[in-house]
Each structure stands twice: as structure tokens, then as C-alpha cells.
Amino acid sequence: MKKKTTIIDIARDLGISKTTISFVLNGKAREKGISQNQEIKILTYIEKIGYKPNVFAQSLRTGKTKTIGMMVEDISDPFFSSIARSMEEIAYKRGYKILYSSTENDTQKAKDLIQLYRNRQVDGYIIAPPPGIEHDIKVLLEDKFAVVVFDRTLPGIEVDNVLVNNYQSSYQATKHLIENGYLNIAMVTLDSDQSQMMDRQLGYEKALDECDRPGRVMKIIYRDNDVDNIKEIQEFLNSNTEIDAVFFATNYIADNGLEAIRNLKLGIPQNIGVVVFDDDRLFRLFSPSITAIVQPIKEIAEQVIKLMLILLSNPASKKPVRSILLPTVLKVRESTLRNQEKETRHTLK
Amino acid sequence: MKKKTTIIDIARDLGISKTTISFVLNGKAREKGISQNQEIKILTYIEKIGYKPNVFAQSLRTGKTKTIGMMVEDISDPFFSSIARSMEEIAYKRGYKILYSSTENDTQKAKDLIQLYRNRQVDGYIIAPPPGIEHDIKVLLEDKFAVVVFDRTLPGIEVDNVLVNNYQSSYQATKHLIENGYLNIAMVTLDSDQSQMMDRQLGYEKALDECDRPGRVMKIIYRDNDVDNIKEIQEFLNSNTEIDAVFFATNYIADNGLEAIRNLKLGIPQNIGVVVFDDDRLFRLFSPSITAIVQPIKEIAEQVIKLMLILLSNPASKKPVRSILLPTVLKVRESTLRNQEKETRHTLK
DNA sequence: TTATCCTTATAAACCGTTTTAGTAACCTTT
DNA sequence: AAAGGTTACTAAAACGGTTTATAAGGATAA
Numbered sequence: 001m002k003k004k005t006t007i008i009d010i011a012r013d014l015g016i017s018k019t020t021i022s023f024v025l026n027g028k029a030r031e032k033g034i035s036q037n038q039e040i041k042i043l044t045y046i047e048k049i050g051y052k053p054n055v056f057a058q059s060l061r062t063g064k065t066k067t068i069g070m071m072v073e074d075i076s077d078p079f080f081s082s083i084a085r086s087m088e089e090i091a092y093k094r095g096y097k098i099l100y101s102s103t104e105n106d107t108q109k110a111k112d113l114i115q116l117y118r119n120r121q122v123d124g125y126i127i128a129p130p131p132g133i134e135h136d137i138k139v140l141l142e143d144k145f146a147v148v149v150f151d152r153t154l155p156g157i158e159v160d161n162v163l164v165n166n167y168q169s170s171y172q173a174t175k176h177l178i179e180n181g182y183l184n185i186a187m188v189t190l191d192s193d194q195s196q197m198m199d200r201q202l203g204y205e206k207a208l209d210e211c212d213r214p215g216r217v218m219k220i221i222y223r224d225n226d227v228d229n230i231k232e233i234q235e236f237l238n239s240n241t242e243i244d245a246v247f248f249a250t251n252y253i254a255d256n257g258l259e260a261i262r263n264l265k266l267g268i269p270q271n272i273g274v275v276v277f278d279d280d281r282l283f284r285l286f287s288p289s290i291t292a293i294v295q296p297i298k299e300i301a302e303q304v305i306k307l308m309l310i311l312l313s314n315p316a317s318k319k320p321v322r323s324i325l326l327p328t329v330l331k332v333r334e335s336t337l338r339n340q341e342k343e344t345r346h347t348l349k
Numbered sequence: 350m351k352k353k354t355t356i357i358d359i360a361r362d363l364g365i366s367k368t369t370i371s372f373v374l375n376g377k378a379r380e381k382g383i384s385q386n387q388e389i390k391i392l393t394y395i396e397k398i399g400y401k402p403n404v405f406a407q408s409l410r411t412g413k414t415k416t417i418g419m420m421v422e423d424i425s426d427p428f429f430s431s432i433a434r435s436m437e438e439i440a441y442k443r444g445y446k447i448l449y450s451s452t453e454n455d456t457q458k459a460k461d462l463i464q465l466y467r468n469r470q471v472d473g474y475i476i477a478p479p480p481g482i483e484h485d486i487k488v489l490l491e492d493k494f495a496v497v498v499f500d501r502t503l504p505g506i507e508v509d510n511v512l513v514n515n516y517q518s519s520y521q522a523t524k525h526l527i528e529n530g531y532l533n534i535a536m537v538t539l540d541s542d543q544s545q546m547m548d549r550q551l552g553y554e555k556a557l558d559e560c561d562r563p564g565r566v567m568k569i570i571y572r573d574n575d576v577d578n579i580k581e582i583q584e585f586l587n588s589n590t591e592i593d594a595v596f597f598a599t600n601y602i603a604d605n606g607l608e609a610i611r612n613l614k615l616g617i618p619q620n621i622g623v624v625v626f627d628d629d630r631l632f633r634l635f636s637p638s639i640t641a642i643v644q645p646i647k648e649i650a651e652q653v654i655k656l657m658l659i660l661l662s663n664p665a666s667k668k669p670v671r672s673i674l675l676p677t678v679l680k681v682r683e684s685t686l687r688n689q690e691k692e693t694r695h696t697l698k
Numbered sequence: 699t700t701a702t703c704c705t706t707a708t709a710a711a712c713c714g715t716t717t718t719a720g721t722a723a724c725c726t727t728t
Numbered sequence: 729a730a731a732g733g734t735t736a737c738t739a740a741a742a743c744g745g746t747t748t749a750t751a752a753g754g755a756t757a758a
Contacts, residue, residue: 017708052468056408057744060713081430119401258634285607287636366738406714409743
């Protein structure tokens with residue numbers, strides 16, 4: 001393996017100092033009084049031999065790494081992996097690489113990851129925060145790191161964030177169920193006080209309140225063991241037979257919930273209406289297809305990266321916390337259209 | 350932000366040379382003749398203050414980065430993102446970080462990524478190779494980098510690889526359709542000469558040949574525009590009305606294929622049987638549920654990382670190319686069981 | 699003429715490690 | 729007692745950049 005050419009090789013070849021080259025490479029030619037002649041000579045030569053500076057030497061000297069650390073609940077979840085992909089694409093164009101990891105929504109794991117990222121000296125942190133890491137995020141902010149949280153936020157910390165309108169979306173979804181004649185609408189959500197979950201529940205309750213409807217919220221402690229989750233939901237539905245519609249607060253709860261419904265042989269949407277927060281690629285292909293709240297993946301990714309790049313290029317202006325609230329779209333499908341001509345879906349060409 | 354403590358601070362505090370500390374930290378105490386006393390003193394102190402060496406200084410000096418570059422077709426595809434997650438977990442325990450990127454199966458993008466990774470001096474490359482990068486991989490191998498390919502391989506390169514038994518799996522799936530009474534089985538696959546696609550087709554053809562059945566393979570040029578793909582498959586099915594079963598060669602082809610079938614109002618499994626290569630979290634919840642070839646995600650990730658770590662710790666022994674061929678499981682569900690009692694799923698409570 | 703100021707460029711210090719090449723001190727051996 | 733061998737440790741070079749401090753030479757001003 002041939003050794004990589006270094007800035008010193010170039011200095012030798014061109015018979016000039018490496019300082020001059022470094023200045024030119026960093027766009028400081030004007031500022032440092034390098035003649036246009038030199039600049040052009042250097043740039044053409046570098047272009048010709050395809051020189052790329054050693055990023056570790058750079059990072060060592062400057063303390064900057066052009067790397068962003070991203071931690072989400074589960075990087076294999078389609079929602080997060082899609083966002084990750086979009087972010088990476090944008091960041092790449094700006095010369096940044098992203099390091100991903102999954103927190104599994106585990107406080108300790110998240111703390112460890114922050115430590116790991118600090119150790120790797122990432123320039124910025126993009127976090128879908130698990131509960132209990134308020135303090136660690138505060139420390140990052142005190143140490144002047146660029147931090148953006150998304151998908152959810154934590155009470156008591158002032159940090160730039162990108163969220164979807166969980167409250168409004170849930171309100172709208174619940175309203176939709178009501179308008180379609182469902183009388184006893186339940187919500188199945190996590191037993192968690194994370195902001196996005198709270199907001200989803202509040203939106204749901206608000207819609208019910210407005211119509212003077214009783215609500216029934218079931219909170220499940222999500223286990224890795226699907227069978228247990230399914231059984232739990234099944235029992236809930238079984239012991240509340242008046243329920244005629246369910247709002248599942250996340251994609252993976254819906255996964256178990258739909259299996260519970262199937263096990264109970266309840267017909268969707270006749271016996272029970274179904275809405276899910278967060279769409280899945282395949283929901284449209286279900287029979288009946290599943291109504292879902294669609295989050296604007298691309299928009300979320302764009303906004304997060306945009307905030308991050310602002311913070312990175314502008315280390316000072318931390319003052320006003322920027323909060324971006326994005327709307328979702330309620331994609332109405334068959335699972336909530338009880339009175340609809342059921343055949344429509346089969347009359348399509 | 351308080352400055353990080355360096356090895357020099359420790360040397361000063363302890364009144365010894367930083368060389369000694371470095372030796373101890375790198376487990377060379379014995380080899381370099383450092384007394385047990387010193388060693389313990391150093392280790393306890395370091396533990397106490399929680400010192401972590403600067404990874405960039407380390408990388409600069411050693412040329413090693415403890416980083417693995419991974420490039421797959423699409424990191425937001427559940428198959429790849431699940432593998433990525435498993436890999437990361439294992440690699441993390443061994444002190445490695447993984448950098449991910451999507452090639453979009455684009456030759457140029459893959460070349461660029463290899464360049465980027467070289468620039469970031471990753472120690473090893475894990476690649477699901479797009480066509481046309483044989484040469485680039487060869488160069489990596491010549492330059493003594495650790496390389497493992499998975500999911501597919503490329504003709505003419507000798508590189509450690511982890512694959513599933515595409516041929517055998519497709520053979521078995523096709524056989525299964527035949528055994529369940531399907532007479533005219535079509536395959537919908539990509540118009541691509543990638544190894545995994547070829548093998549899947551060969552397995553399918555072999556099964557048909559054995560029974561003297563005609564086969565009908567449709568190759569689609571996969572577009573980002575779902576509507577076009579769907580239309581194409583629809584037309585194929587329409588102009589080959591004798592087809593009574595379809596084998597979809599990938600997850601995302603099935604996505605479009607299922608929509609085509611739905612649009613044509615063909616009943617699964619009565620009018621048409623369906624098998625998909627690669628399972629989806631939700632296939633089991635479809636009505637009818639979809640028979641799929643399940644790839645051993647965890648096992649793939651484990652084997653790939655295992656090979657990679659062997660290569661990294663053993664830079665010499667490149668000689669015998671290691672090929673790992675993993676079996677899949679055919680998960681039989683309703684979409685291929687034509688004679689099954691169909692009513693079960695609709696016998697409502 | 700000399701002091702001053704630009705313009706252009708560079709030598710050397712620095713970032714925080716690892717590794718090479720020693721060196722002192724002490725112990726054997728002949 | 730001189731030569732050789734261990735043992736225990738370290739000074740300094742190296743990695744490849746960026747940044748700071750400084751210098752050389754010509755133009756301008758006094």
C-alpha cells in the first residue's frame with residue numbers, strides 16, 4: 001500500500017512552505033496575504049494529484065471532527081432509519097458524517113453513548129431522548145456543544161427541537177373516529193411520561209371531552225416479548241367489550257394490537273375501528289387498509305439537520321431556543337370507514 | 350468547558366513519564382518491563398479520574414481508527430437496518446464504531462463512499478456490493494484492508510463473504526408452491542445480474558424443471574416511482590392469465606406486486622398464490638398472511654462481524670477466502686395454502 | 699538616507715498519543 | 729574488577745496537519 005501523500009510532500013514538490021498550502025486549503029489565502037499566483041498553483045496541483053488531508057491530524061489540531069452523533073430509540077425502526085438516511089444525505093453534502101446508535105430508550109445506554117460520542121469528539125448531538133437524561137443534555141449544552149432533540153423533548157431543558165404536532169394529530173385522528181360513528185374509542189399507549197406520548201394522549205382526551213364521550217386509555221409496559229404484549233391487549237379488549245375503536249399510539253404497539261384484534265376475530269372496521277400513529281409502508285396493503293397518522297419524515301430530517309448546521313456554524317447564537325413543530329397528515333383508509341361502501345376498495349381498476 | 354485531561358497531566362500528577370503510562374494503558378507493561386507497582390498505581394489513578402485517551406491522537410499515530418465502514422443498498426430498508434443494528438451492538442463491545450451509508454445500488458455512489466471511508470481511514474469495509482465495483486474492492490484488498498461482503502457477491506473477486514442460500518431457498522419456496530397445487534408459477538425479479546438475484550432465479554427454475562413445468566420470469570427495472578412498477582406488474586399478470594402463483598424476489602418488489610394483485614382483484618390464495626423472498630414484520634398480519642422466506646438477520650450480522658474481527662486482528666492470514674452460507678426458513682402462511690379452510694380469519698366474534 | 703509600512707511567505711510550536719532508541723542502576727559472572 | 733545481562737524506566741521523535749510569531753524585501757514617507 002503506497003503511503004498517502006501529505007501536505008509536506010506537496011510542499012516539497014512545489015518548493016514552498018506547508019504553511020502556505022494550509023492557508024490556501026482553508027480558504028485563508030486572502031486573509032493571510034497569499035498571492036493569487038500561489039493560490040492557483042497550489043489548488044491546481046492538489047486537484048491534479050487528488051490530495052486529501054488526514055482528518056485525524058486535522059481533528060487533533062482543531063478539536064473539530066466534522067462528525068455528528070445521532071442517537072435514537074431503535075435505528076432499525078423504519079421511522080428512525082428513514083430519518084437517519086435522509087439526514088445523512090444532507091449532512092454528507094455539507095462535509096459531515098453521522099454516527100448512529102440505538103438507545104433502546106434506556107437511560108444508562110444513552111448516558112454511555114453520550115460519553116462515547118464525547119470521547120470521539122463529535123461536533124454535535126442529535127437525540128431522540130429517553131427519559132432521565134435531562135442532566136446529561138444540560139451538561140452538553142453548558143459545554144457549548146450543538147444539540148438538537150427531535151421526536152420528543154424533555155421537560156425543563158432548553159434545547160432546540162423538532163417535533164410533530166402530536167397533540168393536534170391525535171385530536172384530529174380521534175375526531176375522525178367520532179365522525180365516523182364510533183362511540184367508545186380506546187387508546188393503547190405506552191406507560192411512559194415521554195412528551196410525545198403525553199401529547200398524543202392529551203389530544204385524544206381533548207377530542208373525547210369535546211363530545212362528552214368517555215375514554216379508556218390502556219397503558220402497556222412494552223416488552224420485547226410480543227406474545228405478552230398481544231395477550232395484554234387482548235385481555236383489555238375482552239374485558240371492555242363496549243370498545244368499538246382503538247387508537248394505537250405507535251407503530252409497534254399497532255403491530256401487537258392488530259394481532260390481538262385478529263386473535264379475537266374482531267372485524268375491522270365493522271366491529272372495531274383502527275387508527276395508528278405513524279404509518280407503515282404496508283398499511284395501505286392490508287385488508288382492510290389501515291388508517292394512519294403519517295409523519296413527515298423528510299421534513300423532520302431536513303429541519304433537524306438545518307438546525308444542527310446553524311448551531312455548528314454559529315457557535316455563539318444559542319440564545320433563543322428554536323422549536324419547530326411540524327404537521328402530520330391523517331391518511332384515511334378503510335380501517336376507520338365503517339359506513340363506507342366496503343366494496344369501493346375492490347372496484348378499483 | 351474544562352479542558353480534557355491528557356496523558357501528560359497524568360504523568361505530571363504521578364511524577365512519572367508518559368511513556369510508562371502509555372505502555373501500561375496498551376497492555377505492554379510486562380513486555381516493556383514495567384513493575385507491577387507502577388502498573389497498579391497508574392491503573393487505579395486513571396480509573397479514579399476517568400481518563401480516556403484522545404482517539405484522534407491515537408489514530409494519527411497508529412493509523413488505526415477502530416472504525417468499520419459499512420455500505421448497503423439502503424440503510425432504511427428493514428433488512429439492512431436490522432443487520433446494521435445487530436452488527437453495531439457486537440462491534441461496540443469490541444471497541445469498534447460503525448459508519449453506515451447507503452449506496453442506492455449505484456456504482457458511482459459506492460466508489461465515492463469507498464473514497465470517503467479511505468479518507469476517514471476506516472480499518473475495515475463491510476459491503477453489500479452494487480454491480481461494477483469489483484475493481485475498487487480488489488484495490489482495497491491489495492492495499493491490505495479488511496473487507497467482508499454480504500447479501501451478494503461479485504464474480505471474479507476473492508473476498509470473505511456471508512450469504513444466505515438463495516438458490517436452495519428459492520428452490521424450496523417454488524417446490525412448496527408446486528406441492529400446494531399451483532400449476533403456473535411466475536417469478537417477478539429485478540433486471541439485474543447481481544449474484545443473489547441470479548441464484549434466486551436459478552433455484553426457482555430448477556424446481557420447475559424437475560417437475561417439467563414451464564416458468565415465466567418477469568424482470569422489472571425497479572424505479573423509484575411505485576406507480577410505474579405496479580402498472581408493469583399488473584400488465585404482466587393481465588397478459589399471462591394462466592399464472593396462478595407468483596414468487597416475488599424481494600421485499601420491495603412484493604410491496605408493489607401485492608398492490609398490483611389487489612388492483613386486479615385477484616384473491617390470494619385462491620386465484621393466486623404468493624411467496625416473498627425476505628419477510629416483513631407485518632406479513633404475518635396480512636389477510637391472508639403472506640408466506641415468506643425468512644433470512645436469519647441476527648446470524649448474518651454475527652457472522653459478518655466475526656469475519657471482520659478475525660481479519661482485523663489477524664492482518665496476515667488473508668489466504669483462504671472464507672465463504673459462509675446461511676440457511677433461511679420458509680415461513681409458510683396463508684398466501685400459499687389454497688386448500689386451507691379459508692373462513693378462519695373471518696369468523697367474527 | 700533612514701524609518702515605517704505593506705506584502706508575501708515561512709519556521710517553529712502545537713495538538714495528544716505511540717514507539718524507538720536509549721540509559722541508568724543493579725546484579726551476575728569470570 | 730571489568731564485562732555482560734537484566735530490570736525499570738524515559739527522552740525524544742514521529743504522526744500530519746493548523747496556527748502563531750516572525751522575517752525578508754520592496755515601497756512609501758520623513
